[in-house]
Amino acid sequence: MKPAPFGYARPGDWPEALSLLRDGARPLAGGQSLGPMLNLRLAQPATVIDLRHLPGFAGVAVQDGYCRIGAGTSHAEIEDGAIPGRLGAILAGVARRIAYRAVRNRGTIGGSLAHADPAADWVAVLPCFDGAAIALGASGERRIPLADFVLGLMETALRPDEVLRAIELPVLPPEARWGHWKFCRKPGEFSKATACVLAVPGEPPRAVLAALDMPPLVIADAGALLAAPEAEAARIVAGLALRDPWRAALVRTALHRAALAAWEMEE
Missing domain, CATH: 3.30.465.10 (Uridine Diphospho-n-acetylenolpyruvylglucosamine Reductase; domain 3)
Structure with a gap:
């Protein structure tokens, strides 16, 4: 498919970009998500604002x-x-x-x-x-x-x-520990389950569980997860009430493996 007709604007500064935005224009960054949506006509803005050349937008x-x-x-x-x-x-x-x-x-x-x-x-x-x-x-x-x-x-x-x-x-200290695990059926595909764990010395460890068809689940204090990765991952995922057993198993594995990756960095 081809996109519906739309206008293209390349503002010279941020005030001009914000003025166009207030008039209903759609901002464009890299276009890797908006482009396909335009082609499928899932998005049909009257005008697209190209932000790429504005000061401070990158860097x-x-x-x-x-x-x-x-x-x-x-x-x-x-x-x-x-x-x-x-x-x-x-x-x-x-x-x-x-x-x-x-x-x-x-x-x-x-x-x-x-x-x-x-x-x-x-x-x-x-x-x-x-x-x-x-x-x-x-x-x-x-x-x-x-x-x-x-x-x-x-x-x-x-x-x-x-x-x-x-x-x-x-900014993180060199001692910060990190664990990240995501499951994709093939390279380049969107994740079916993603989890990450960050442990900074002197602060409660944080964890996130995502790709859940809902906002990311942020665990502000993941100390229990690092102490007992398998048991705590099972407890957290059980509370999500995921409909499909395979999805629950995949999400549980993601959280467990991310926690293990962060924990093993300490060894």
């Missing part, structure tokens, strides 16, 4: 213990080491397993998060960090905790007149 800056990642930063840039330190190593490992390199060259971290597909990698991983999504609207920037950003299927906490401008994550 990485570290200041005051936080790493600010522009929403337009591509998966490939993250994979190739754009983010420094332990945090960068963790995110590069996640980015490396997103789809294929051709997709990673164009797809962006912010576009993926704002699209809010429950099986997407950044939707699953970013809530594990005690960070924030930076929304930009007419009144300026607004910080939204990443754990509260995705509200439902393809639904986020962004207001109609806001655009996702950046993601802010805490």
Whole structure:
């Protein structure tokens, strides 16, 4: 299929982009999600706003213990080491397993998060960090905790007149432990179950269980999961009331293996 006719706008600055957004235009980052939706006519905006050339939309800056990642930063840039330190190593490992390199060259971290597909990698991983999504609207920037950003299927906490401008994550010490496991039937496919665990010295470990056809399940204190990975994973998944036994087994395995990966790093 071909998309329905739409206009194309390339704003010169953020105020112009926000003005177009208020008029009902649809923002475009890398186009790896919006493009197929346009072709299938699942999305039929009157105008598409190309954000890729706006200042600060892509790039990485570290200041005051936080790493600010522009929403337009591509998966490939993250994979190739754009983010420094332990945090960068963790995110590069996640980015490396997103789809294929051709997709990673164009797809962006912010576009993926704002699209809010429950099986997407950044939707699953970013809530594990005690960070924030930076929304930009007419009144300026607004910080939204990443754990509260995705509200439902393809639904986020962004207001109609806001655009996702950046993601802010805490810089991690070298000792931070990380476990991540996702199941795809073949390379490049969306995950059927994703889990990750982050343990930072001096802080409660955090965990996320995602690709559940609902918002990610954020476990703010995953100490019990690291202490008894198999038993605690079974207890958590039993409370989700998943209809299919195979799905419950897959989700339980994802959480168990992510916890084991983080726990084994301590050895």
